[in-house]
Amino acid sequence: MTIWPGTAHLYPVVPLASALQSAGHEVVIASHPDVAATITSVGLTALPLGERAGMPTARGAAQPVPPGMDEELDNVAAALALDGEDHHPWGDFRQFVLPATWEFHPAGASSAEPMPGIDDLVAYARAWQPDLVIWDPAFPSAAVAARAAGAAHARLLWGPDYWGWITERLAAARADGSASGAESPLARAVRPVAERHGVEVDEELLLGQWTIDTMPAPMRLPTRTVLVPMRWVPFTGAAPIPPWLREAPKRPRVALSLGVSVRQFFKGGEEFVGALLESVADLDIDVIATLDASQIADFRVPPNVRTVDYLPLTQLLPSCSAFIHHGGMGSFAAATATRTPQLIVDGDIKIVVEHADGTTTSSTHKHMDMRPTSAYVLSRGAGLLLDQKAHSVEELTKRLARVLDEPSFHAGARRIHEEMMATPSPHDLVPQLERLSARHRSRP
Secondary structure: OEOOOOHHHHHHHHHHHHHHHHOOOOOEEEEOHHHHHHHHHOOOEEEEOOOHHHOOOOOHHHOOOOOOHHHHHHHHHHHHOOOHHHHHHHHHHHHHHHHHHHOOOOOOOOOOOOOOOHHHHHHHHHHHOOOEEEEOOOOOOHHHHHHHHOOEEEEEOOOOOHHHHHHHHHHHHHHOOOOOOOOOHHHHHHHHHHHHOOOOOOHHHHHOOEEEEOOOHHHOOOOOOOEEEOOOOOOOOOOOOOHHHOOOOOOOEEEEEOOHHHHHHOEOOHHHHHHHHHHHOOOOOEEEEEOOHHHHOOOOOOOOEEEOOOOOHHHHHHHOOEEEEOOOHHHHHHHHHOOOOEEEEEOEEEEEEEOOOOOEEEEEEEOOOHHHHHHHHHHOOOEEEEEOOOOOHHHHHHHHHHHHHOHHHHHHHHHHHHHHHOOOOHHHHHHHHHHHHHHHOOOO
């Protein structure tokens, strides 16, 4: 298995990796050396790729746009003939997904140049001879390693399938002659790696022989990709259970989290933390806010709010009556698994890009997961939005009180939990993955 180096990419694969390992399979998680210790801390085998000193630093969406790429992406957008809601997934792909991919697949790379980490992955796959490579869509060169080693390969999605949606729409546009000069950004990123290792670039290489999809069906983008649905079993790290969490709360408990990955990679939204804290101050509730010192430094923390730097949501949410969060997939899945009504923040995050000449630029965007998660939660009556720009402190208080008091929101939370439980678990998937691997690998 390969992951882009971040906990938001590692945690979704841990349940499946553990299920495969428990079934007797050898499982290796390949990634940047910086996450090797985190991988081993959850009981899995880490394969550090490349030397730390020679590997890029994971910056995600803060990766600068390569020279000339804006014009190329404008051509792609024109070829896609975006209409209405189509602009949202394209915008998320362009702003968040592609920069993370460029981190380890530079847009201007030459097949003749060494590729830190990727060459290491291909060499290891050829030597170790895996039967199956399960790869992170933000680290697509893993498909090259799989094909070079004769292994079957599949993607494991941690969000909507932007890659499949865009690749298929571009293919349709090329077929009717409307995509002249528009190259798939994914193909452009993978081609130098593929040429370097003697692998042909085709749709199967770009999108996998099949796709393990953790998204609820209503959240999926339309594609014809072969899907193997898998329940998102929330894994949010591990920590000792604190003494105060060992007893049932004496009044309603509300969790507040704006995401570890958000505070790690992004900025902005700090003023809304103050509004959220103010909105809960006069309610007869206990609030557990997983906010670090930098997020609360400028605000008064009310007496009914306990702040902690980190606590696994899988430990906290079972005792909670509501969960305020930023709309990230991991937070959404943890709330869904524990039948917790959700209040999702509709707000902006700031992306600060540092350029080679030392200058910086910044832009604001909505979190890429917020739209699909909030739309699904609201469609099932499992929660409400908290609009960072439109809602006053008084309105935030009213919305939280509604979610706590009105039984319909708890019924909605049970509804999306039932839909999640109807999807096969990682354990259920193991025999199917064994069969698919035997069918698709290119060696005996």
